[in-house]
Amino acid sequence: MASNKKYWKNEAELNPNDSIVERLRQNEFVEQIPVDDFLGDKESLESSNTNRRDFLKYVGFSTAAASLAACEGPVVKSIPYVIAPENIVPGVASYYATTIANGFDFASILVKTREGRPIKIENNDRAKVGGASNARIQASVLSLYDSTRLQGPTSKGENVEWSDLDAAVKSKINALKGSGKQIALLTQTYASPSTSRLIAEFKAANENVNHVTYDAIAEDEALNAFEAKYGQRALADYDFEKADLIVSFGADFLSDWQGGGYSSGYSKGRVPKNGKMSRHVQFEANMSLTGANADKRVALTPSLQKIALGQLYSKLSGSAVKGELLGNMQTALDSVVAQIKRNPSKAVVVSGIDDANVQAIVLAINEMLGSQAFNPSQPRLVRQGNAKAVASLIGDMNAGKVGLLITDGVNPMFSLPNAAEFKSGLEKVDLSVAFSSNKNATTEATTFAAASNHYLESWGDVEIKKGHYSLIQPTISELFDTRQFQGALLNWMGSDKSYYDYITAIWSSSILGGSSWSQALQDGVFTAAASVADPVNVVSNADDKENEEAPVSTSIASAVSSLANSNADGMELVLYSKVGMGDGQQASNPWLQEFPDPITRVSWGNYVTVSKADAATLGLVNENVANGGLDGSYVKLTVNGVSLDNVPVIIQPGQAKGSVGLSLGYGKKVGMKAEMQTGVNAYALYQGMNNIQSVKIEKVAGMHEFACIQLHKTLMGRGDIIKETTLEIFNTKDHAEWNHVPVVSLDHQEVPATSVDLWDSFDRSIGHHFNMSIDLNACTGCGACVIACHAENNVPVVGKEEVRKSRDMHWLRIDRYYSSEESFADDNQKKNDFDGLTGEKGSLGGFGELEDPSANPQVAFQPVMCQHCNHAPCETVCPVAATSHGRQGQNQMAYNRCVGTRYCANNCPYKVRRFNWFLYNNNDEFDFHMNNDLGKMVVNPDVNVRSRGVIEKCSMCIQKTQKTILDAKRDGRLIKDGEFQTACSSACSNGAIVFGDINDKESTIAELKEDDRMYHLLEHVGTKPNVFYQVKVRNTNEA
């Protein structure tokens, strides 16, 4: 049936005589197409004899030629050694024990090398001290292959020869003889017996040598207090494993406080054993990693912390109590006092406040308690800087008293608050030489930039703790024309010895005491057998103590009274260091830049943390924008007239009202690629090298775009994701109560979810079956595992823009959750109490409230990687069977088979699958280490580098498990417990991640699987994961 309906687009069409309609009907394009514009010069176009047909012919021909050429396989060359080194078998890794001692991080480590290239850092478990690595140490192997390294000595940007530099320095040293001018050495903390000896010899050989040790992030007051009390410039050693009660006043001892390395001892004490675990109370301003792990965290500004500490001393010593605290803070302190008094020797008090009185009182309290965790007799030597000496050196420089300045391992032009003063002083120095592995602000300003070795190319020794020695040995020969400072110093002293010879001589004469050098070198560590301390020093110390007993106590009294009077005018700024950046010397390391901060989960930059209340008064906001990114206001920070503009703001739950926090180490510009120049330089505000400053804060215009990995902050009362309980309940009640297995309905009966299954199970009782246990009590959230995974599995770096779009590639993430109420238990209670949609207990408003973290929340960390589900939802939806299950329990991913539908990622309840949106290697858009030949040397040859368009995820380090199995097969033996490791489990010095074969019934993992605390993530989904967690237990015992 034909219809006479007419369709019209416009009213004008109804008029049959409309000329415009007619014209539009006739002409395809309303206007002439501007061909001239894009074909350019018409004349030359006409004169050219390439017509359209020719053009098509050429296109056709070249396409055909290109595809034909592609048919021919490339010729691959294979070049063997001419003379193969005896110890290198291509394809087999060798491990060397060495030590990192870069002035900020000190640890004994093992370095995995393949074909002579260091590719991975492991913990050295033979080391009793400093055997734990953190995220920065794990990442330091990449800094070796930094393409922005200094590749030879330079002078004012021009390349020079070492001989020129030597000649200049030697002639200057000679010229300075008798001139009265100083030869100044401004160096990092070495804690090295050989370097100390060498510098002493240099001092003896030349007059007027002034050696100043400078720590970018100083522990000056702690060092002064220790020196005043014990006569040595060192830091007391603490063993948190031995403490039942840990009280910290602003000490972030799980990250970098006093040199760090305390977390493994702490974690050991945190795992409930025989119904006991340590209790940790933290008084602090910033939400630190340590505070996040505390059983009780009291948010206090630094000035209130001082008052609290003063009170603590008074109450413990029974003297008059001065100063006032607010009600609940007072009760918190009082309960701490009561708990300490119950068992004084099992308690320990620490503080990270840079204040002479505070540090003196802390030492006095620990001494008074007789704390077993406190060890001043074998102190740590990892910080030796002297702020006063640095200041006087700058004074001398400006007064023209310094003839020659040599710096090593420090970057004062970047990290000094008074860098301008240093610069003007430097201009008055006749000759200056800066040893540095990278170009930086200091090497720019000095006469010579002496390219120095990376620690993996150097020889050295370290005494991390008195009597505990470690050796630094090179794991690769110098990549560039570089020299280490000690070698250069030997050369300038006219010695023809190498620094290696020098160290062996020192060790055989005064350290080894007859033990084997080779053994020490192989172990990487050496502990002096007999009496450790220098007998002379011990005697004098003892004398000192007797003599000073009286004056010390009087000075403590005055210290306490001065603490009681602490007050702050205005906002207090607490400067801190992040576990991912430290003092900033590895700022050009893309792994560390992309490493999300454990607390804020922000990568690529620093920010000022502000409490919610202060943000409201200042009008500062954080908001999530449409593309999912986090934006934050900008502020201007002013300290004593020095200001930092455009500092982005993060509103930090748990930040003490009246205080703000800002991390050091960011904001480096010189010698850095543009992408790496992130954040603001907080050192400008680090006045007097004190981490606490009084600050003026003003809002400025604009919004900052953060690259934040986790936007949702709370658990929304879902207690089944991170199960937790209190020590009391844990000890007294059945595990069914605090580790409740979710129930589902089967035939209208409530049955445990674990008993219901959609699928038939495979028999996994034969062979290996890998499982991983993650103990939420031992995990501090430090993130060493994240970087270890990065290094082991060739995980690409994607850059700030991509992270902001939630395209981060980390195979292992550490989720951080805040409670919305006072505690997670209250959150759960609140959710359970929801009644109806609206009203006081309505879920509509209630869930909205639950999204907001509390002002001082409980915090929980949860590392999440692929859970290797036995009944994996991802496997069933892959259209090309690219992901499948192995008998050993691993969920396998065949990258070459993946076509990138991302169904698996959508179907994964744990959201652990990562998609390669781009080609991240050999791509100028991602100019990180995988875009240059040098950076690619860190790539693990046993793991594929993924291409664009495929999904990747945690493989449970199948390359490592397969290697362990093969080694055993080749040796014809069974595999011992502990041999199976993944990158994360071996990096975790806290013992939070344990990996192994549950079919080995004797193994730790099999035992952990049967533990009462064991639970699976999202158990009710029925995925039957091979990763399980241990319920977090909090010691909430207040009495």
Add this chain to the structure above:
Amino acid sequence: MKKVTYRDQVSKVLGISLIVFLLFSISVFAQADSAADTAGGDVKKGKALFNVNCAACHNLKRKSTGPNLYKVEERLAEDEGLDREWLYAWIKNSAGVIKTGDAYANKIYKEYNQTAMTAFPTLSNEDINNILAYTAAEPTTPPPPPGPEAEFNGTQQQGFSNELILGALALVFGILVFMLVSVNKSLKQVMKVNGVEVEDDGKKLPIWKAFAKNQFLVLISVIFLLLTSAYFAYGWMMQVDVNKGYAPIQPIHYSHKIHAGDNKIECKYCHSSARKSKHSGIPSLNVCMNCHKSIAEYSGTPGVAPLKEDLAKGYTNEFYSAQIDSLYSAVGWDKINQKYTGESRPVEWVRIHNLPDFVYFNHSQHVEVGGIECQTCHGPVEEMEIMEQFSPLTMGWCINCHRETNVQVKDNPYYEKIHAELSKKYGVENLTAAQMGGLECGKCHY
């Protein structure tokens, strides 16, 4: 961080190199069996003793690790005035002679980099007489290989006979065709003569037109054609980048046939890392020098005449010796002065077996644990003059082998439990690699 010297390597493999050297030396120093007794010794016995005891370090005419020994006694007597007694003492215990301060002993010791000669206390004076007789005898060159011409004629004969058969066949076919044509012609003529009218079949459609009109037939044949072409296209596609038979020209013409075949050197002597690593490893040049320090020239395989095909391709003794020279120039070995010059340049071999990056293959797993012969995958390497890829190296090929090959569980405690349990489960006596889990994706792709 030990510094490696080639000398360490030499001492390690001295035993093997000795054996290898002997295999060569038989031909290098081949002498007429009927050599007469010279200076009170049996040349034949002397040759045997020389080859067993001396040849690792001494050559008759050329300086090697030790001096050349041709007419050594005569030369010593003339130049140094040393008699046979001195030689007895020296050979039995050279270090002792050096200690006595003997001038010539110390001189020669220093000349050869202070490398002490191995003491041979087990050699009797008579043995030494025999050896000296051998060194004094005029070495005879090995009999020339059978003239290439004669052999060439032989094969020509063979070729000729083939051609003859082919020619005869062609002739037969030619005659047949001729006969058919002439029969047809004569039949037609007969018809014409007899006036028989051949029926006009003009109405009949030609067969191809009939075919074209039958749509069903056309459809069937199109489907058939498409299927066949798809089959062949698939087959062709699947061989893209399968480089079976890839035999590139290498910078040094290294003959596996001579080394592994004629001289029976164990594969893993050179490719030693196949035992413990994922790579079989291309031997570093110092491994070559373990033997080639003493073997400076090629003189054929004893008792085997070179094949004429090889000679035709230019594989003469001189050609092979030139390859040894290019090894020397690569490793930086001065063969005249018997020392390293220190100027080396690595050899850029062309890699033959290329697995894609996304495949993990471990040689030690197969060679050491699995006990698989190298030849299983690499083919008869000992017969390959030019090394080539023998297997397709496709996934199907790997998988197939995993399905068919049993795991070597014997005397390996690792497998004890798992084998007992798994074989019970599968009800088999011997487990295949596939049953062991060798077909899982993640075992080779990570």
